[in-house]
Amino acid sequence: MNKKQALLAYVSRLGDNPLILGQRMVELVAAYPELEEELANANFALDFIGQARMFYSYAGELEGKGRSEDDFAFLRDEKEFKNFLLIEQPNGHFGDSITKLVLFESFYLLLLEALTHCSDQRVAEIASRAEKEIRYHLRHNSQWFVRLGDGTEESHERAQASLDNLWQYTGEMFAVDDIDQVFADSFGGPDLDTIHDQWIANVTKIVNEATLTMPDDGHMASGGKAGRHSEHLGHMITEMQYLQRTHPGVTW
Amino acid sequence: MLEWLAEVADPEIPVLSIADLGIIRDVSIGEAVTVSLAPTYSGCPATEFIEQSVVDALHEHGIEDVAIKRVLAPPWTTDWISDEGRDKLRKYGIAPPERGVSKRELLQGERQVACPRCDSLNTIVVSEFGSTACKAAYRCGDCLEPFEYFKCI
Numbered sequence: 001m002n003k004k005q006a007l008l009a010y011v012s013r014l015g016d017n018p019l020i021l022g023q024r025m026v027e028l029v030a031a032y033p034e035l036e037e038e039l040a041n042a043n044f045a046l047d048f049i050g051q052a053r054m055f056y057s058y059a060g061e062l063e064g065k066g067r068s069e070d071d072f073a074f075l076r077d078e079k080e081f082k083n084f085l086l087i088e089q090p091n092g093h094f095g096d097s098i099t100k101l102v103l104f105e106s107f108y109l110l111l112l113e114a115l116t117h118c119s120d121q122r123v124a125e126i127a128s129r130a131e132k133e134i135r136y137h138l139r140h141n142s143q144w145f146v147r148l149g150d151g152t153e154e155s156h157e158r159a160q161a162s163l164d165n166l167w168q169y170t171g172e173m174f175a176v177d178d179i180d181q182v183f184a185d186s187f188g189g190p191d192l193d194t195i196h197d198q199w200i201a202n203v204t205k206i207v208n209e210a211t212l213t214m215p216d217d218g219h220m221a222s223g224g225k226a227g228r229h230s231e232h233l234g235h236m237i238t239e240m241q242y243l244q245r246t247h248p249g250v251t252w
Numbered sequence: 253m254l255e256w257l258a259e260v261a262d263p264e265i266p267v268l269s270i271a272d273l274g275i276i277r278d279v280s281i282g283e284a285v286t287v288s289l290a291p292t293y294s295g296c297p298a299t300e301f302i303e304q305s306v307v308d309a310l311h312e313h314g315i316e317d318v319a320i321k322r323v324l325a326p327p328w329t330t331d332w333i334s335d336e337g338r339d340k341l342r343k344y345g346i347a348p349p350e351r352g353v354s355k356r357e358l359l360q361g362e363r364q365v366a367c368p369r370c371d372s373l374n375t376i377v378v379s380e381f382g383s384t385a386c387k388a389a390y391r392c393g394d395c396l397e398p399f400e401y402f403k404c405i
Contacts, residue, residue, distance in 0.1 A: 035379070036379040036380065036381055039379070039381035039382070040380060040381045043295070043381055043385040045295075046293075046294075046295030046296075046297065046385060047293060047294050047295040047385075048295070049295055050291075050293065050294030050295030050296065051294045051295070053294075054294060054324075121325075122324075124325075125324035125325040125327070126324060128324070128325065128326075128327045129291070129294055129324050129327045129328075130294055132327065132329065133293060133294060133295075136403070140380055
């Protein structure tokens with residue numbers, strides 16, 4: 001894989017996580033039990049989709065075949081999405097959703113911080129914009145995580161179960177593949193080992209504060225980064241892409 | 253031309269112009285007039301609306317060829333809101349964001365937000381999220397009025 005191919009693959013993948021997560025969160029719009037969380041969720045989803053748009057627009061320019069951000073979102077098939085398995089998992093109950101966000105955003109914030117120092121100017125610029133938003137998200141979601149873990153007996157147990165269940169999807173975030181390696185070597189991209197150490201430290205702190213127990217590593221599921229997904233993604237993108245697939249090229 | 257652009261209002265907080273907001277980064281005149289704008293939030297639904305408003309404003313003044321350039325660096329933060337903009341916000345009943353976004357502890361630690369009506373610091377957060385993505389809902393403990401706070405990001 002040459003430098004140019006790696007950059008395109010890397011940038012397109014950077015768009016996949018926020019798009020798929022944003023879409024997942026959109027499923028919860030108008031379903032939250034209280035107004036503050038309803039707005040928080042919708043606003044966070046908007047941030048994610050906005051970030052995906054910036055990465056996809058750039059990917060389209062890098063590719064040079066005239067594909068727009070919408071083409072990346074609506075006209076690619078399941079296997080072309082390279083988001084983490086963690087991201088595509090169903091929303092579950094509120095504790096599941098919050099735990100998923102805390103695990104992912106603790107990683108994503110560190111990744112974005114590292115990307116602000118990479119040598120590709122555009123990626124660094126998008127990362128510096130997105131980093132500020134994710135910091136705000138994470139503060140909000142960590143507070144909820146602590147409130148659930150350190151809440152009632154019931155909320156404590158359910159938060160622990162969410163954490164134990166989602167943990168198996170976290171290993172993939174730090175698995176280095178060719179694309180990561182070329183991006184690190186040629187563009188000063190993030191060192192995922194370093195990020196893993198920082199992530200463990202940060203997550204341990206939040207988990208302890210929530211009076212929960214860090215799960216054992218055990219088996220780690222993987223495949224999302226290479227386009228091999230769980231059964232959940234296909235259903236989701238079928239709904240997301242329905243309009244463009246049924247009425248190709250339709251606009252507002 | 254900057255004066256014309258200063259008349260373009262932010263669609264979500266119409267008391268602020270896009271000049272007050274600090275998102276006009278550059279205006280350059282070549283074959284077309286290129287206006288460089290910094291988006292506020294990645295997912296801000298007003299971004300495209302503002303861009304169209306800029307194009308419309310210049311069209312009204314007879315400039316046909318207008319191009320919009322989105323500039324991401326340096327990223328927009330609430331520090332870019334001008335002093336005049338902050339005064340306008342306060343008078344409108346929205347507490348302006350604190351300065352010094354680059355200081356990280358601000359985002360994680362406790363904040364003191366003054367009531368825009370009576371200046372009291374005895375205020376509490378009602379909701380971290382208000383009517384738009386960029387505002388939080390507060391209540392003043394002294395004058396008891398609810399108010400909005402423009403988040404410091």
